[in-house]
Amino acid sequence: MLSKSFCLDDAFSNIRCNIRESPHSMQRRIIWKTCNFTRFYCQLDQKACFESERTLTLVGDSDDPLYADVPRPPRKMSERKPYPTPMKVLIQRAKEEKEARKAQPCRMLEEPPDNGLLVPELVEVAHQVYRARQSVLFGLSKLLQVVPVQRCRFCSEVHIGHAGHEIRTCTGPNSGFRSASHVWKKGGVQDVVSFPKCFHLYDRVGKPRVGHDERYRIPRIPAILELCIQAGLEIDEYPTKRRTRPVYCIEGRIVDFEMVNKMDEMDRNSYPGIVDTLVDPDVGTNMEELRNSASPSHTNCVDKSSDKVGKSLTELSSTTMGSWFEMISGAKNIMEKYSVKTCGYCLEVQVGPKGHKVRMCKASKHQSRNGLHAWQEATIEDFIGLNYVWHVRDVNCPALDNNLKRYYGKAPAVVELCVQAGAPVPDEYRSMMRLDVASPERDEVDLVA
Numbered sequence: 001m002l003s004k005s006f007c008l009d010d011a012f013s014n015i016r017c018n019i020r021e022s023p024h025s026m027q028r029r030i031i032w033k034t035c036n037f038t039r040f041y042c043q044l045d046q047k048a049c050f051e052s053e054r055t056l057t058l059v060g061d062s063d064d065p066l067y068a069d070v071p072r073p074p075r076k077m078s079e080r081k082p083y084p085t086p087m088k089v090l091i092q093r094a095k096e097e098k099e100a101r102k103a104q105p106c107r108m109l110e111e112p113p114d115n116g117l118l119v120p121e122l123v124e125v126a127h128q129v130y131r132a133r134q135s136v137l138f139g140l141s142k143l144l145q146v147v148p149v150q151r152c153r154f155c156s157e158v159h160i161g162h163a164g165h166e167i168r169t170c171t172g173p174n175s176g177f178r179s180a181s182h183v184w185k186k187g188g189v190q191d192v193v194s195f196p197k198c199f200h201l202y203d204r205v206g207k208p209r210v211g212h213d214e215r216y217r218i219p220r221i222p223a224i225l226e227l228c229i230q231a232g233l234e235i236d237e238y239p240t241k242r243r244t245r246p247v248y249c250i251e252g253r254i255v256d257f258e259m260v261n262k263m264d265e266m267d268r269n270s271y272p273g274i275v276d277t278l279v280d281p282d283v284g285t286n287m288e289e290l291r292n293s294a295s296p297s298h299t300n301c302v303d304k305s306s307d308k309v310g311k312s313l314t315e316l317s318s319t320t321m322g323s324w325f326e327m328i329s330g331a332k333n334i335m336e337k338y339s340v341k342t343c344g345y346c347l348e349v350q351v352g353p354k355g356h357k358v359r360m361c362k363a364s365k366h367q368s369r370n371g372l373h374a375w376q377e378a379t380i381e382d383f384i385g386l387n388y389v390w391h392v393r394d395v396n397c398p399a400l401d402n403n404l405k406r407y408y409g410k411a412p413a414v415v416e417l418c419v420q421a422g423a424p425v426p427d428e429y430r431s432m433m434r435l436d437v438a439s440p441e442r443d444e445v446d447l448v449a
Contacts, residue, residue, distance in 0.1 A: 080345060081345070081376065084378075105250065106251075112337075113205075113230070115246035116246060117246055119231070119338075122231050122337060123231065125231070126233045126330075127232070127233060129326075133327050136324050136327060139316055140417070143417055143418070146421060147421050148161070149187035149188065149191055149417070150184040150185070150187055151184070151187035152170060152183060153183045153184070154173055154182075155172035156387075158191050159184070160417050161392055164184035165182075167405045170183075193386075195225075196382075197223060198222075198350045199350065201351070201352050205243075206254060206256055208354045209355075219238070226351040227334055227340065230338055230351060245257070314421070314422035314423065317419075318418070318423045320418055324415070335378075339352065339353050340352075341375045342383075343355075343373035344375070345363035346362065348360070355373055355375035386413075386414075387412065387413045388411065388413070389412075389413045391408060391409040391410060403442070404440065410432055412429075415429055
């Protein structure tokens with residue numbers, strides 16, 4: 001309203017200044033300015049209506065449960081990842097922990113794995129996840145010999161099939177000169193599923209952080225493998241400390257008295273008569289039996305792998321998809337007890353109660369953090385790269401058209417690869433793959449509203 005009144009005042013002032021003009025010229029000037037004002041106001045009203053409709057449409061699409069399972073486009077690098085747990089809940093937990101430390105400065109941690117002990121019911125789950133991961137990698141290596149994978153040379157886009165799609169979603173270098181079209185090349189297993197790496201922790205409770213000066217001395221292994229090791233998996237190449245007694249928390253610091261107890265046991269061993277009367281010989285054998293019973297057998301994995309070679313393509317794809325879902329569900333169960341951290345701006349992941357202190361973040365606002373990561377709670381998509389791809393209903397049909405992309409669905413690359421190899425479509429992804437949507441032909445695009 002202020003801009004309108006300002007424009008009208010200017011118009012009337014000009015009219016008063018030119019009052020000595022002839023009546024015909026003054027009349028023409030008034031008519032011309034009135035018409036221009038009318039056009040200007042109409043353009044403003046149309047723009048406001050367009051913005052309001054656009055806002056309502058975007059909000060409606062985001063709240064529509066029919067499209068809730070469609071993977072969102074990648075976020076901007078300057079934006080932080082959303083928190084899985086609301087910030088208010090995290091602040092409330094921190095306040096409760098602070099009050100508990102004040103009420104009881106010295107206390108023994110009772111719940112595993114915070115006290116350094118293993119969660120008994122998750123030891124077998126860790127071995128199942130490890131075996132499932134081995135089965136998935138083996139099955140993908142065999143399926144890629146039949147169903148090829150294409151990946152873009154300039155971005156992270158992946159497509160399952162003999163030829164890449166024509167959907168213009170490339171965000172790589174010089175994508176504007178190519179009209180956002182992808183340039184395809186042959187891909188591999190690492191393009192279908194990715195396992196981000198993290199630092200291996202020998203003692204997840206006593207020394208949960210890796211310093212910047214230790215970044216070259218400590219090995220980096222896949223995060224899912226590190227999660228299985230902390231949950232009870234034993235691998236000789238990556239040793240880890242196993243405790244038999246819980247640790248203590250003294251004014252927020254973790255104190256381990258197990259070394260003192262071991263020294264006492266060494267002193268008692270020098271008096272075997274007293275040891276027999278004070279120490280039960282069965283103490284400590286349950287942990288060894290648990291490790292031996294749940295330890296993965298390399299020969300069993302080799303036998304299973306040799307059996308899969310003779311299977312048909314459909315059976316192999318179904319087995320691979322089953323192992324994939326077993327790995328995902330098992331990893332989710334372990335992550336409920338064993339914490340996993342991720343950076344809020346980049347793809348770095350660390351398994352453990354705290355993130356490391358290695359200054360290697362190059363994402364947005366890393367200068368203000370001196371290269372340190374902005375750690376937060378991780379989700380399964382941060383832990384395992386699902387890598388969503390466009391779903392192809394018929395392999396023999398032409399490539400996916402850019403004008404029909406709203407009729408196409410998506411699925412994780414592993415699921416899409418197994419489905420094209422002959423595995424049945426899982427019920428979890430039927431809606432996401434848009435199997436109930438009939439896409440028009442290319443010559444019918446202009447006829448669709």
